[in-house]
Amino acid sequence: MKIAMVSIPYKTTPPVGYGGIERVVYELTEELIRQGHEVVLFATPGSHCSGETVEIQGYEPERAPSGITRTSRGLSEEPLYRAMREYLSHKPVDVIHDWSFENLFVLRHPRDFPFVISSCVPPHPGYKRPNLVAASRAHAFLFGDSVPYVHYGVDLERYRFQPRKTMPMIHIAKIARYKGQHIAVLAAFLAGQALMLAGNVEDSKYYRLMIRPLVFAIPGVSYIGELPSTQQYLANAKALVQTPRWFDVLPLVIIESLACGTPVIALNRGGISEQIVDGENGFLCESFSQLIRAMKKVQGISPYRCREIAEERFDVRRMASEYIRLYERVINGETW
Incomplete structure (x- = not known):
């Protein structure tokens, strides 16, 4: 054909x-x-x-x-x-x-x-x-x-499975209000967890007035810019965090994270519920308080189960x- x-x-x-x-x-x-x-x-x-x-x-x-x-x-x-x-x-x-x-x-x-x-x-x-x-x-x-x-x-053979996590949680998305980075930052602060933010700045006003001040004010939160390749970070991160404020049809980065054996904590928007099996490969959150609780207990999610679900579905x-x-x-x- x-x-x-x-x-x-x-x-x-x-x-x-x-x-x-x-x-x-x-x-x-x-x-x-x-x-x-x-x-x-x-x-x-x-x-x-x-x-x-x-x-x-x-x-x-x-x-x-x-x-x-x-x-x-x-x-x-x-x-x-x-x-x-x-x-x-x-x-x-x-x-x-x-x-x-x-x-x-x-x-x-x-x-x-x-x-x-x-x-x-x-x-x-x-x-x-x-x-x-x-x-x-x-x-x-x-x-x-x-x-x-x-x-x-995704071609799963190209994604390195890493069961041992050595980096903090990471949020990967364009820096824009509809991606909701500020929600992830505040939840991480209240959960007592470190968080890395990665992504190109699409909404400069949102970055200047919201994200940069939060990063400056909250210990443990860092902005690391746009990544030429996400695999090293996804493989080693404690979890991927996604906090969309719009209908996210099926975020590819969630699939890439699972392929690396990294659990995902996400707000339930769009097609995300078709990617996350709550409690098995991450946590599907309906509220801000659930997001905080998920960040506190995500270490209990098996990296092996994350990879297994990626192989089964994606x-x-x-x-x-x-x-x-x-x-x-x-x-x-x-x-x-």
Whole structure:
């Protein structure tokens, strides 16, 4: 099967530092290639995969906006559309898997090739796409009964399992109000636990007025910046903490943490309940007080059980197999 894999035009695929969806796209692309499929990846300059890569000119990943803000505008996907039109006009594929936001090619030419569209964020009002695939059961529920979902997966062989933890808890996410770092910091303080914050600053006002003063004032809390690679920290951290204030569809960093044998403490938002088995691979918290209690007792969670659940649920081979079944459905003329 020849597959056109269309990444989003904000970061390189795979990303350097932050870039969860770009990493998911890369993991899936590489696994499909390992399984014998031919994949052409459409992505920003600097991207690569083991198959063919079409670098989309007109994008500068280092200057792209970082995710969801009230003030920044999304990038135009017209350069991506033009590159796809040029390539596909003389090199046809069996199916297109589109992770972009605007989905310009498949919406403008819906009959040219079979396609599926993967969404990685909650839908805005009026959002509707054919052949849509969600990232979690909770995410799919927002779109309607007919929308399937596929949980993300990672190549577990690349993640070092570390049963002995030598670092404090860590919170990894873009520094932005909707990621809720201040909640994690205050909970750690009241739990008497040290906490590292890692991530690129997306919301500079939030960082200046909220996070930096808290880090300065509270002993044991540190901001270590954006990490070029998270594995060393995830493998050695006492726990990963996630405190989203929005509908987080399925945070990849939780899967990466479990793959390293590191438990996760998280507020119950979006698809996170489909990743955490409360009391087995971490704690699923409904309130601030539960977050504090979880931080106090997380050392009781078995790293071996964390890795075991990652192997059971979040192997990239499972993700690829589920997507292949969806590709076959659209190739056979099915739509939803």
